[in-house]
Amino acid sequence: MSNLPQSLSMSAAFGGPGPGPGPSIPSASGAPPNKERKMASSEQLVLDLSNPDLRENALLELSKKRELFQDLAPLLWNSFGTIAALLQEIVSIYPVLSPPNLTPAQSNRVCNALALLQCVASHSDTRMLFLNAHIPLYLYPFLNTTSKSRPFEYLRLTSLGVIGALVKVDDTEVISFLLSTEIIPLCLRTMEMGSELSKTVATFIVQKILLDDVGLDYICTTAERFFAVGRVLGNMVAALSEQPSSRLLKHIIRCYLRLSDNPKACDALRSCLPDMLRDATFNGCLRDDATTRRWLQQLLHNVGMSRVPALQAGAGFDHMMVN
The missing domain is CATH 1.25.10.10 (Leucine-rich Repeat Variant)
Structure with a gap:
């Protein structure tokens, strides 16, 4: 995948209706207007993650449509405050893990944040940065739970998905890191x-x-x-x-x-x-x-x-x- 441009814009489309019949007319930047709108939309959603009032909707929209972004992972990693916002979502539910009081709404929200971290863990440009920051360790309290209720099971499964994304690409450095933890x-x-x-x-x-x-x-x-x-x-x-x-x-x-x-x-x-x-x-x-x-x-x-x-x-x- 290509590296993130300086503008933090995406090189893949972000959902929405396609262009109408006939060729698209490029804008001054050379990109079709519809594509520019989609890129601006994706960037705005990432920016919304840093706003507590807008974060829940941004988490939902980005996690639901993350497959439509070619370079979402570098955008998440390089945009100011975004990873910190995702970690804040994770840490905020630690208190309800024991005793187990996790609600379905809380589980869904933090799983949306985990889905974005899985995107970062999957991308070749951000995988090692993700590991070097020891971010997988933030997920281990979720894997240490024992409640079999659906909110907890969903939380464990999504956390495992992040680790699974790391090991899917054969990399001894990834394995060595995980073995240094209690995985x-x-x-x-x-x-x-x-x-x-x-x-x-x-x-x-x-x-x-x-x-x-x-x-x-x-x-x-x-x-x-x-x-x-x-x-x-x-x-x-x-x-x-x-x-x-x-x-x-x-x-x-x-x-x-x-x-x-x-x-x-x-x-x-x-x-x-x-x-x-x-x-x-x-x-x-x-x-x-x-x-x-x-x-x-x-x-x-x-x-x-x-x-x-x-x-x-x-x-x-x-x-x-x-x-």
Whole structure:
């Protein structure tokens, strides 16, 4: 994407009706009048974020139409006071997290702010600026909640969407930052108690962390970390045997397969991989998913048929757990 122009104007249209029949007549700046109006409208909405009286409507309009902006993220990041206004929205609801008193209206409003932060996290020009400012840490109190009410679930899911946008682009620097925080235990908590959708996004985040060599090494460095992840994955497999979800199962199997790339983890999986992944429990669930069936086949091959040299005393997870 192109860099933000000095005028902070957008290079993509902002909704609204298209130009009428026939060619548009350029203005003095060279842009069609309709496009100029749309760019001015987008800039005005961003400016409105800094006005408490106008912020709620601006949050709603920008989050609803953010896909229509090509360079909304640089505009949000570089315009004066905008990120501070979004963080103010987030911090303002901390007091209602515990005890849980979050209303649907409060949840919707802060989720609109989170949607704009996800836009910033997704953009190549602002992603690292977003990380360097440690903005993901402001979302962690939302991931630490346990209420299963819809306002809280919506809040967790939208917060996970921001983290998911960060890991979607394979970047070791992003993974290293997240591993320096408590993102793994927070994701594991959601994988245990969230809705199917939030479980899926949290598992996707763990999967993307594992797919990076730094992430895999981190999880497999200690027995405690490996078995914490393995226990949650195992519990999820057991739950899926009663309420199947092919989408969630796909991410779980990919996590197991990636863990099997580590020799110590592969050795441990021989004894702790759920039996339901070894038998025909999920045959129906995976009938139309050739990719996941292939992953599962490779996982079982790695765990049951590959020859891994015997680990020396002190090198394996079993020894570490005994100690």
